Amino acid sequence: MKKDHREKTVGPWAAAKLDALEAYLKFYCTALSKQTFTRVYIDAFAGACVAKVRGSEGKKEASPFFDEIEDQEAQAQFIVGSPIRALNTPHGFQRHYFFDLDETRAENLRTITAQRNGVSVQVGDCNPLIRQLAPSLKKKNLRGVAFLDPYGAHLEWATIEALADTGTMEVVINFPLAMAINRLITRSGDVPENWRSQLTKCFGTNDWQKIAYSRETDLFGNEVTTKNGGVAERLLDLYLSRLKDLFPYVSTPRLIRNTRNAPLYYLIWAGPNKLGLKGAEYILSQGEQINPPR
Numbered sequence: 412m413k414k415d416h417r418e419k420t421v422g423p424w425a426a427a428k429l430d431a432l433e434a435y436l437k438f439y440c441t442a443l444s445k446q447t448f449t450r451v452y453i454d455a456f457a458g459a460c461v462a463k464v465r466g467s468e469g470k471k472e473a474s475p476f477f478d479e480i481e482d483q484e485a486q487a488q489f490i491v492g493s494p495i496r497a498l499n500t501p502h503g504f505q506r507h508y509f510f511d512l513d514e515t516r517a518e519n520l521r522t523i524t525a526q527r528n529g530v531s532v533q534v535g536d537c538n539p540l541i542r543q544l545a546p547s548l549k550k551k552n553l554r555g556v557a558f559l560d561p562y563g564a565h566l567e568w569a570t571i572e573a574l575a576d577t578g579t580m581e582v583v584i585n586f587p588l589a590m591a592i593n594r595l596i597t598r599s600g601d602v603p604e605n606w607r608s609q610l611t612k613c614f615g616t617n618d619w620q621k622i623a624y625s626r627e628t629d630l631f632g633n634e635v636t637t638k639n640g641g642v643a644e645r646l647l648d649l650y651l652s653r654l655k656d657l658f659p660y661v662s663t664p665r666l667i668r669n670t671r672n673a674p675l676y677y678l679i680w681a682g683p684n685k686l687g688l689k690g691a692e693y694i695l696s697q698g699e700q701i702n703p704p705r
Contacts, residue, residue, distance in 0.1 A: 568615025
């Protein structure tokens with residue numbers, strides 16, 4: 412049996428991420444509304460169109476999905492996901508590309524967008540799919556935003572490189588440092604090979620290993636591996652510095668915390684346009700920011 416869309420749940424902190432994205436998309440499309448560019452939106456990990464907020468009544472939002480929820484108290488427990496926010500952006504995008512691993516979520520999106528032109532919904536790993544798409548985005552009359560919101564350390568650096576190489580695309584990245592990435596870096600240093608490979612693809616380099624671990628020889632000639640202190644902060648610096656090698660402009664990251672005030676992930680904007688940076692800095696400054704590396 413296919414799952415109902417209301418079975419998808421998110422933490423209450425997801426609202427901060429999605430609200431920031433929605434605000435930036437409105438800013439972006441308004442800024443370009445009087446220009447002739449074809450506007451493109453990419454949602455790499457599209458997810459559910461509507462999700463239930465765990466342990467919270469959440470926030471009421473205008474959406475046709477809520478018409479099917481009769482109970483008003485229940486209505487307040489649902490949040491609109493990134494696909495619907497992008498589709499409903501004023502002065503919005505002429506093309507939408509949605510990617511998801513789940514066929515049920517993809518089918519929901521296809522149903523919702525059946526009457527809209529310029530919408531592509533694909534099932535599969537977004538990394539190779541976006542890299543295949545990227546060359547077609549190298550057009551002078553095209554501009555776009557890619558929302559890269561992985562479930563874990565699943566966004567590959569090569570995908571960001573491909574988007575940066577277009578010269579036309581901006582990216583809004585959810586960098587899940589504490590929520591996922593730091594959990595793969597075990598205290599013992601015994602990192603399974605598949606985790607090690609995933610982290611290297613995520614950072615586009617194996618420098619994360621030098622940051623995470625120190626290796627010394629003890630009195631008996633045995634090599635001892637120790638996890639370093641301040642790993643999360645140094646990994647964030649590594650990621651930001653590498654983003655600055657790809658894009659002319661990179662925002663100050665915004666830290667998103669959970670309800671226990673523990674850090675989860677960072678929202679980072681990067682792009683080729685200074686005006687985009689100005690808008691992103693203003694929007695992301697509404698939350699907690701981290702000073703960028705010098």
